[in-house]
Amino acid sequence: MATAAFNLALINPSTFILPKSPNPTKLRVRTLRCSSATANAVPGLSEGPWKTSDARLVLEDGSIWRAKSFGASGTQVGEVVFNTSLTGYQEILTDPSYAGQFVLMTNPHIGNTGVNFDDEESNQCFLGGLVIRSISISTSNWRCAETLGDYLAERNIIGIYDVDTRAITRRLRQDGSLVGVLSTEESKTDEELLEMSRSWDIVGVDLISGVSCKEPYEWVDKTNSEWEFNYGGRDGKAFHVVAYDFGIKHNILRRLASHGCKITVVPSTWPASEILKRKPDGVLFSNGPGDPSAVPYAVETVKEILGKVPVFGICMGHQLLGQALGGKTFKMKFGHHGGNHPVRNLRSGHVEISAQNHNYAVDPASLPEGVEVTHVNLNDGSCAGLAYPAQNIMSLQYHPEASPGPRDSDYAFGEFIKLMKKVKVNA
Numbered sequence: 394m395a396t397a398a399f400n401l402a403l404i405n406p407s408t409f410i411l412p413k414s415p416n417p418t419k420l421r422v423r424t425l426r427c428s429s430a431t432a433n434a435v436p437g438l439s440e441g442p443w444k445t446s447d448a449r450l451v452l453e454d455g456s457i458w459r460a461k462s463f464g465a466s467g468t469q470v471g472e473v474v475f476n477t478s479l480t481g482y483q484e485i486l487t488d489p490s491y492a493g494q495f496v497l498m499t500n501p502h503i504g505n506t507g508v509n510f511d512d513e514e515s516n517q518c519f520l521g522g523l524v525i526r527s528i529s530i531s532t533s534n535w536r537c538a539e540t541l542g543d544y545l546a547e548r549n550i551i552g553i554y555d556v557d558t559r560a561i562t563r564r565l566r567q568d569g570s571l572v573g574v575l576s577t578e579e580s581k582t583d584e585e586l587l588e589m590s591r592s593w594d595i596v597g598v599d600l601i602s603g604v605s606c607k608e609p610y611e612w613v614d615k616t617n618s619e620w621e622f623n624y625g626g627r628d629g630k631a632f633h634v635v636a637y638d639f640g641i642k643h644n645i646l647r648r649l650a651s652h653g654c655k656i657t658v659v660p661s662t663w664p665a666s667e668i669l670k671r672k673p674d675g676v677l678f679s680n681g682p683g684d685p686s687a688v689p690y691a692v693e694t695v696k697e698i699l700g701k702v703p704v705f706g707i708c709m710g711h712q713l714l715g716q717a718l719g720g721k722t723f724k725m726k727f728g729h730h731g732g733n734h735p736v737r738n739l740r741s742g743h744v745e746i747s748a749q750n751h752n753y754a755v756d757p758a759s760l761p762e763g764v765e766v767t768h769v770n771l772n773d774g775s776c777a778g779l780a781y782p783a784q785n786i787m788s789l790q791y792h793p794e795a796s797p798g799p800r801d802s803d804y805a806f807g808e809f810i811k812l813m814k815k816v817k818v819n820a
């Protein structure tokens with residue numbers, strides 16, 4: 394029987410009363426360096442289980458979780474969220490919506506398929522760090538190009554393992570989201586790390602400007618035909634979609650391309666007037682990281698576009714649409730992150746198992762008359778989709794593009810195509 398591989402230590406109770414800093418520092422600059430142990434690893438093998446604990450996760454509630462590091466080393470602050478997906482860690486690592494967050498995977502065994510060239514959801518890892526129970530000692534997959542540890546080290550992302558992810562998840566479920574600090578630096582005291590976690594906040598910070606593209610570009614889809622699927626038929630050939638990049642996942646673009654759309658991706662700050670000049674058939678407002686109420690400029694852009702062309706909002710895009718329609722967003726207790734969330738489509742009555750990743754939600758009571766709640770999350774009754782038919786608006790709080798996750802909601806792309814078709818035919 395393996396010896397206990399984690400160690401939870403509560404630091405001196407007096408540290409619990411450290412006051413919160415009145416001026417929370419915004420996102421700190423990362424100072425990470427590549428772990429030499431990882432860099433010298435034998436290809437296909439990660440470090441052995443005999444490695445001793447060399448990392449800490451210090452949570453703002455004063456708890457300290459000793460762990461072993463892989464990937465990069467250094468010190469990083471972030472908000473801890475747990476993700477219940479069983480597969481798809483590479484898509485999760487490259488989802489820009491995780492900027493400012495540490496992703497804790499509840500699936501205890503991670504890294505067994507390594508990473509490959511095809512499953513990237515963006516060109517970068519924007520998340521703050523990865524927290525897992527056990528890193529696979531070997532990787533084995535026909536598409537594997539490198540180990541998870543090497544991949545994270547090259548991208549300056551800290552990973553920790555041999556930590557009780559189940560206990561941390563239960564704590565987050567009980568107490569709500571917590572800020573934490575991941576560190577491999579022995580020179581930093583527990584108190585210093587605790588103070589760092591308590592003087593940082595993710596609420597009220599514009600994170601989309603840090604992940605959006607800098608210039609517009611045309612999306613040229615390189616999806617291997619082997620992976621191509623289309624449940625709804627290819628009827629989007631004539632449609633030009635402009636996609637606002639608030640941290641867009643590539644699979645949203647791949648799914649639109651699969652319907653034959655021509656896609657132009659624009660930065661989050663691109664003026665609405667420029668978009669409308671191009672006379673697109675539809676506009677997509679993408680997913681993206683952070684607090685949707687902290688980006689009023691994006692809400693203004695959405696407002697200027699509403700009613701002029703059909704629009705589709707996904708996750709952050711849905712939250713911006715909700716605000717542009719006059720509604721409000723709020724922070725959830727610990728959010729939804731995983732590939733197993735049941736959602737009821739109130740129009741069809743069908744239940745979809747969906748991929749989700751959000752910490753905020755639209756308050757349906759704050760929405761004006763005429764705005765229809767189309768989908769509800771069956772775990773907690775929160776608003777999972779909206780429509781305002783009078784202005785050809787549709788949005789989902791979750792991820793019809795999956796990646797990772799089930800494809801039950803893929804039909805939403807077909808509905809967006811139908812919306813554009815209807816408007817074009819009647820024009």
Ligand SMILES: NC(=O)CC[C@H](N)C(=O)O
Nearest residue numbers: 680681683708709752753
């Ligand atoms: N995936 C997303 O677009 C996330 C939206 C928003 N950042 C939230 O956490 O609620």
